[in-house]
Amino acid sequence: MANQSGYLFTSESVTEGHPDKVCDIVSDTILDAILEQDSKARVACETFISKGLLIVGGEITTTAKINTREIIKGAIKKIGYDRSSFGFDYHTCAIMDTINTQSPEIAMGVDNGGAGDQGLMIGFACQETPELMPLPITLAHKLSMRLAHVRKKNILPYLGPDGKTQVTVEYTNWKAKRISAVVLSTQHTETILDKTGKHIIEKAKKEIFDYVIEPILGKLIDESTKIYINPTGKFIIGGPAADTGLTGRKIIVDTYGAMAAHGGGAFSGKDSTKVDRSACYMARHIAKNIVAAGFAQKCTVQLAYAIGVKEPVSVMVDTHRSGKIPGFKIEPVVRKIFPLAPRGIAEYLQLHKPIFAKTASYGHFGRNEFPWENLNKVEEFHKYIDQ
Numbered sequence: 417m418a419n420q421s422g423y424l425f426t427s428e429s430v431t432e433g434h435p436d437k438v439c440d441i442v443s444d445t446i447l448d449a450i451l452e453q454d455s456k457a458r459v460a461c462e463t464f465i466s467k468g469l470l471i472v473g474g475e476i477t478t479t480a481k482i483n484t485r486e487i488i489k490g491a492i493k494k495i496g497y498d499r500s501s502f503g504f505d506y507h508t509c510a511i512m513d514t515i516n517t518q519s520p521e522i523a524m525g526v527d528n529g530g531a532g533d534q535g536l537m538i539g540f541a542c543q544e545t546p547e548l549m550p551l552p553i554t555l556a557h558k559l560s561m562r563l564a565h566v567r568k569k570n571i572l573p574y575l576g577p578d579g580k581t582q583v584t585v586e587y588t589n590w591k592a593k594r595i596s597a598v599v600l601s602t603q604h605t606e607t608i609l610d611k612t613g614k615h616i617i618e619k620a621k622k623e624i625f626d627y628v629i630e631p632i633l634g635k636l637i638d639e640s641t642k643i644y645i646n647p648t649g650k651f652i653i654g655g656p657a658a659d660t661g662l663t664g665r666k667i668i669v670d671t672y673g674a675m676a677a678h679g680g681g682a683f684s685g686k687d688s689t690k691v692d693r694s695a696c697y698m699a700r701h702i703a704k705n706i707v708a709a710g711f712a713q714k715c716t717v718q719l720a721y722a723i724g725v726k727e728p729v730s731v732m733v734d735t736h737r738s739g740k741i742p743g744f745k746i747e748p749v750v751r752k753i754f755p756l757a758p759r760g761i762a763e764y765l766q767l768h769k770p771i772f773a774k775t776a777s778y779g780h781f782g783r784n785e786f787p788w789e790n791l792n793k794v795e796e797f798h799k800y801i802d803q
Contacts, residue, residue, distance in 0.1 A: 422586065422587060422588045422589075423586075423587050424584050424585070424586055424587070424596050425550075425552055425584070425585055425587060425675065426552060426582060426583065426584040426585075426597075427550065427552035427553035427555075427556050427582070427583060427668075427673025427674060427675065428556055428580060428581065428582040428583075428599075428669060428673070429553065429556035429557045429559065429560040429580070429581045429582075429669055429673075429778065429779070430560060430579065430580050430581075430666060430669055430777075431560045431563055431564050431577065431578065431579035431580070431602075431777070432495050432496075432564060432577065432776075432777040432778075433495055433496060433497065433502075433564075433576065433577025433578040433579065433603065433654070433655055434578055434579070434580065434655075434661070434666075435465055435578075435655060435656045435658075435659050435660060435661025436661045436662060436663075436665040436666045437661070437666065437776065437777045438463075438465055438492065438495060438497075438655070438656065438661050439462075439463035439464065439465055439661045439662055439663040439664075439665075439684075440463075440663055440664070440666070440670075440683075440684035440685075440776040440777065441491050441495060441684075441773060441776040441777060442463045442465075442470070442472065442488055442491050442492070442663075443461040443462060443463045443472075443474075443663045443684045443685030443776070444684045444685060444772040444773045444775065444776040445487055445488075445490070445491040445773045445776075446459070446461050446472065446482070446484065446487055446488070446685070447459045447461055447684075447685055447686070447687065447770075447772050447773075448770035448771070448772050448773045449480070449482045449487050449770070450476065450478050450480045450482060451687070451768065451769065451770040451772075452480075452770045453478075453479070453480035453481070453482070454478045454479045454480040455768040455769070456768070457476065457477065457478035457479075457480060457687060458475070458476065458477040458478070458532075458687055458689060459474075459476050459478070459685065459686065459687040460474045460475045460476070460685060460686055460687075460690065461473075461474040461476060461515070461663070461685035461686075462474045462662075462663045462664075462685060463661075463662070463663045463685070464660065464661070464662055464663075465504075465656045465660065465661040465662075466656055466660045466661075467503070467504070467656055467657045468504070468508070468509055468510060468656075468657075469509065469510045469511075469512070469656075470488060470492075470509055470510070470511050470512070470656075471511075471512040471514065472484065472488065472511070472512070472513055472514070472515065473513075473514035473515055473516075474515055474516070474685065475515070475516050475517060476515050476516075476517065477517045484511075484513050484515070485511050485513070488511055489506045489509075489511075490506075491773070492504070492506035492509070493506045495577055496567065496568070496576075496577040497577055497655060497656075501605065502576045502577060502578075502603065502654070502655060502657075503578075503653055503654055503655045503656060503657025503658060504655045504656045504657060529726050529757060529758065529759040530722075530723065530724035530725050530726050530758065531689075531691045531695075531721035531722065531723055531724065531725060531726070531758050532689040532690045532691060532723065532758070533681075533690065533691065533692065533721070533723050534720075534721060534722050534723045535679055535680065535681055535691060535692060535695075535720070535721060536679040536680075536718055536719070536720040536721075537679045537681070537691060537692065537695035537696040537698075537699050537718070537719045537720070537721075538671075538676060538677045538678055538679050538696065538699055538716060538717070538718055539696060539697075539698070539699025539700035539701065539702055539703040539704075539716070539717040539718075539719075540671075540672050540675065540676035540677075540700065540703050540714070540715070540716050540717075541700070541703040541704040541706065541707040541708075541714065541715050542675075542707065542713065542714035542715070543707060543713045543714065544592055545782070547781075547782035547783075547784070547789075548704050548707050548708060548782070549672070549781060549782035550672055550673055550675035550676075551585050551592045552583050552584070552585045552673050552675070553669075553672055553673025553675065553779065553782075554782055555583040555585075555595070555632065555633065555636075556581045556582060556583045556673065557581075557778045557779045557782070558632045559581040559583065559598075559600060559628060559629065559632050559633075560579065560580075560581045560777075560778055561778050562627075562628050562631065562632050563575070563579050563581065563600070563602055563628050564577075564579075566627050566628060571627055572620075572623055572624065572627060572628075574604050574605045574607050574608050574620065575602055575603065575604055576602070576603030576604055576605065576651075576652075576654055576655070577603060577654070577655060578602075578603040578651075578654030578655045578658070579600070579601060579602040579603060579654075580599075580600075580601045581598075581599065581600050581601075582597075582598070582599035582600075583595060583597075583598055583599075583633075584596040584597040584598070594636060594637075594638060594641070595633060595636045595637050595641050596640075596641065596642065597641065597642040597643075597644070598629060598633065598637070598641065598642070598643050598644065599644045599647065600624065600628065600629065600643075600644070600645050600646070601645075601646050601647070601648070601651055602624065602645075602646065602651060603651050603652070603654035603655065604616060604620070604646075604650070604651060604652065605652070606652060608620040609650060613650075614649045614650060615646075615649040615650060616645075616646055616649070616650055621645045621646075624645050625643065625645065629643065629645075663682065663684050663685050664682025664683070664684060664685075665682075667680075667681075667682050667683075669779070670682075670683055670684075670779060670780050671696075671779075671780065671781065672781070676716055677716065677718075679692070679696065679718075681693070681696070683696065683775070683780060684772070684775075684776050687767075688758065688761065688762035688765075688767035688768065689758055689762070691719075691721045691758055694758055694761045694762055694765070694767055695719045695721065695728070695756075695758070695761065696780075697761070697765055697767070697780070697786075697788040698719065698754065698756065698761045698764075698765065698788065699717040699718065699719050700717075700780075700781050700788055700789075701754075701765070701787075701788040701789070701790070701793075702717045702733075702750055702754055702793075703715045703716065703717040704788075704789065704791065705791055705792075705793040705794055705797060706733065706735075706746060706797065708791045708794050709794045709797045709798060709801075710740070711735065711739050711740055711741045711746065711797070711801070712735035712736070712738050712739030712740070712741075713736075713738035713739070714735070714736050714738050715733065715734065715735050715736070715738075715739070715743075716732075716733075716734040716736065717731075717732065717733055717734075717750070718730070718731070718732040718734075719731055719756065721758075726757040726758070726759075727756060727757055728756050731747050731750055731751060731756070732747070733746045733747050733750060741801060745801070746797075746801065749797060749800045749801055752800065753793055753796050753797070753800070754793070764787075765787045765788050766787050771786070
C-alpha cells in the first residue's frame with residue numbers, strides 16, 4: 417500500500433508491433449481512411465489478429481468507398497511485419513472482412529446529437545512531467561518509442577516489431593525521486609543469440625541499454641536501479657505468431673498507466689459519436705487545463721452520459737486535496753466554458769478529421785500534437801474562478 421513516506425509505482429507500455437496494438441492501429445487506420453471521404457461516418461471497427469490471420473468486423477455506416485484489404489496491408493507493412501521470420505507478413509496473411517452497418521436503434525439517438533452509448537469517462541492530469549502526465553507511463557512510452565526508432569532507423573537491425581517496456585518509479589512524500597526498476601523485452605532475430613541458443617549475447621544487451629534505455633532515462637537511473645533486458649533470455653517468436661491481439665485490450669497503456677481510474681471503454685476504431693473516446697479526450701483536456709491553471713497539483717475529471725442524450729448526466733472534478741480550490745467550485749465553470757455534448761466535443765476537438773491512426777500506439781495523452789492537449793482555457797478558468 418502507498419504511504420506518505422515512500423512507495424513504488426509501475427506502468428508499462430508496448431510497441432506498435434505488439435499484437436493488441438497492431439489491432440488498434442488497423443482499426444484506427446480504417447477509421448481515418450473513412451473520415452478522409454466522409455466526416456460524418458459512424459464507425460465502430462474491431463480487429464482480431466492471430467498467426468497468419470486478421471479479422472476485421474464491427475458496424476460502419478458511411479458513404480466512403482475504401483479498399484479495406486489494401487488499407488490493412490499498408491498498416492501492417494508500416495508497423496514492420498514484412499517478413500515471415502517476424503511471425504507475420506503482410507504479403508501472405510489471410511484477411512477476413514465482416515463489417516456491418518450501425519444498429520438503427522443507436523443511430524436514432526446519435527442522429528439527434530446524443531451520445532452513442534451510456535458510460536462514464538475519466539480524464540487526468542498531474543504536475544509530475546512537463547506533459548502534465550504521470551512519470552511512470554510517460555517514461556515507459558518514451559522507451560517504447562525509442563525502441564521502435566532504433567529498429568526503423570536500422571541502428572539496431574536485429575530488433576523485431578514486438579516489444580514491451582515497464583518502469584517502476586520510487587516516490588517519497590508523494591514526489592517522484594528515482595527509477596527503481598526498468599524492464600524491457602524486445603523481439604529480435606537469431607543473430608544475437610549466444611552459443612547455447614537460449615539467451616541474447618551481452619553485447620546486444622549493452623547496445624540496447626546504450627541506444628534505448630540510457631538516452632531516455634539518463635540521470636533518473638543510478639547504480640541501485642534494477643535493469644532487466646529480455647529477462648526470459650530470448651524473444652524470437654513474437655507478434656501475432658506468439659499471441660492473439662484484439663482492439664481495445666490495452667486501455668491502461670492507452671491512458672495513464674493505472675495512475676488514474678478508467679471508465680472501461682476502449683478508444684481505437686470508434687468515431688467521435690462514441691463518448692468512450694471523445695468524452696475521454698475532453699475529460700483529459702479539462703483536467704490538463706485545471707492543473708495548468710494552478711488550481712491543483714493533480715486532477716481527475718469524470719463525465720457520464722446516457723445513450724441518445726446530448727448533455728452529460730454528471731460532471732465531477734476531483735483535485736485530490738491537492739488544490740487551492742475544491743472541485744465542486746470548478747465544476748460549474750467546466751460546464752460554462754467547455755462544450756460537453758458529443759457533437760460539440762467533436763467540433764471543438766476537431767474529431768471529424770483523420771487524426772486517429774497516430775493515437776493508436778504510445779498513448780493517447782501527453783503528446784502535444786493532439787487538440788485535446790491544448791492549454792487554451794487557462795485564462796478563461798481564471799476569469800471565472802478568480803472573481
